[in-house]
Amino acid sequence: MMSQEQKSTVQTTGHVWDDDLREATNPLPNWWLWTFYITIIFAIVYWVLYPAWPIGKSFTKGMGNNISYTAKTVDGKEVQKSTHWNMRAKLMAEMNEAQAAQQKYVAKVAATPLADVPKDAELMQFVQSSGKTLFSDNCAACHQAGGQGKVGMAPNLVDDSWIYGGSYEKINETITNGRNGMMPAFHGVLTDEKITQVANYVLSLSGEPHNAEAAKAGDAIFHGEGGCLVCHGPDAKGNQDLGSANLTDKIWLWANVPAQSTPEGKLDEVRKVITAGVSRGKMPTWGGRLSAEQIKVLTVYVHDVLGGGK
Ligand code: HEC
Ligand code: HEC
Known part of the structure; x- marks a missing residue:
């Protein structure tokens, strides 16, 4: 009896298992074959051009794509190197290039x-x-x-x-x-009460809540025995040669007045700076x-x- 498969036109080797399993000899699709050939050609070209096969302790170096770069020896001398293609040399060459580009700008900045x-x-x-x-x-x-x-x-x-x-x-x-902005500590120089008064004056300068009476007394201390005007200026706007703060703007660096929500808190911040001075401003x-x-x-x-x- 002839099986259905044997009647079909598909070419087989003639081997049959289990009555109906045949070994076909269809040709491979062309696209598959060509892809296969191309990978082989690619591999051979690659072996020729790039480092590829190990030989003992060395390896085939490849013929193309030699890389030149400038390297520094241990004692800081620059040497020109040329070597077979490898990632390290490639990186060195790229870094040299970037550095040269930077150097161009650095020179321009200098000039x-x-x-x-x-x-x-x-x-x-x-x-x-x-x-x-x-x-x-x-x-x-x-x-x-x-x-x-x-x-x-x-x-x-x-x-x-x-x-x-x-x-x-x-x-x-x-x-x-x-x-290094330095302000002396007024602890022991001015009494606590006077420090409170001059602190009220400082707060008044930038429109912060203050005790008007104390601020008036503070005004006299600022321009008198406190000697604040020597550094901060008679108008309290600061002196850029000394780096003393402008006390009339709303900008604070050492007394954190803006962070305090109560008048007492603000007063305390200013009092602390006057008491201890400023010495950490380096x-x-x-x-x-x-x-x-x-x-x-x-x-x-x-x-x-x-x-x-x-
Ligand atoms: C350790 C902290 C610290 C580092 C780091 C630092 N600074 Fe300063 N800088 C300060 C302090 C504090 C002051 C204020 C000094 C004073 O009032 O006497 C200041 C002041 C300044 C001023 C003056 C501001 C003004 O209003 O006149 C400039 C400009 C400045 N720094 C730039 C720089 C630059 C640029 C760098 C980085 C190269 C730098 N600082 C690194 C702490 C620092
Ligand atoms: C020897 C100069 C000098 C004298 C005197 C001086 N100051 Fe100052 N004062 C400074 C300097 C410098 C700063 C810090 C500036 C900086 O680094 O921002 C400063 C900062 C301050 C600050 C902090 C400002 C802020 O932004 O937080 C206050 C408040 C202040 N002084 C008040 C006074 C008062 C009030 C007196 C007088 C009792 C006085 N100072 C006397 C030099 C002086």
Whole structure:
């Protein structure tokens, strides 16, 4: 008896199992065959061009795609290297390239006067990206990520109120040399009552709630035996050469007046500063730690990108 399969036109090897299982000899589809050939050709080309086969302790290095890059030896000398294709050399070459591109901008920053940097759009782009990195690496811990500062820690660099001055020159000087605003403690110099009175006067200067009578007495102390005017000025607007605070704006760095909701709380904050003085206000020195160009980038970053510069 002939099975149905044997009657069909499909070519088979003639082998039959279990009466109806046949071994067919259909040709492979062309698309499959060609894909297969292409992978073989690809592999052979790859072996020739790239590092591929292990031979003992070495390997075939490949003929194409040699990479040249500059490497530093242990004693800091630069040597030109050329080697077979590998990820490490590729990375080195790319880093060299990026560095060269950066070097170009660094040189340009060095040659450009501070006030002219923002006029150069390309250079400003460099300031924005590299300034941001420098700022978050070195400054954000105190001045916060956006430069908005933190009461009791470091001043706001975004507003246009400046303790030491917001010109390019002043900002550059601040970053290079650091700052250390010092106010003596008045504990023992003025009686407690007088400290309360002068604190009321300070609050009155920025329109905070205060005792008018005490503030009047405080006015006399501020301009008299307290000697506050020597540093803060007769109009209490501060002196940028000394870094004494402007007491008439509503900006506070050491006395956290805005955080207090009651008049007593506000008075207490100001009293504390006058009693203890200010000695923790230390802006570190960056000259020597950062290059002159890095400080220049940061100066423009603070002045123009954070944007409170004058
Ligand atoms: C350890 C904390 C700290 C770090 C870090 C720090 N600063 Fe300061 N910075 C201060 C303090 C505190 C002051 C205020 C000093 C004073 O009033 O005497 C200040 C002041 C300043 C001023 C002057 C502000 C004004 O109103 O005149 C500038 C500008 C400034 N910092 C920029 C920077 C930059 C840029 C960096 C990063 C390179 C930096 N600071 C890193 C704490 C810090
Ligand atoms: C030797 C100079 C000097 C004298 C004198 C002085 N101050 Fe100050 N005062 C400063 C400096 C510097 C700061 C801190 C500025 C900074 O780092 O923001 C300061 C800060 C303050 C602050 C804190 C402001 C804030 O933003 O939180 C108050 C309040 C203040 N002074 C009041 C007084 C009063 C009142 C007197 C007189 C009894 C006085 N000062 C005398 C130099 C002085």
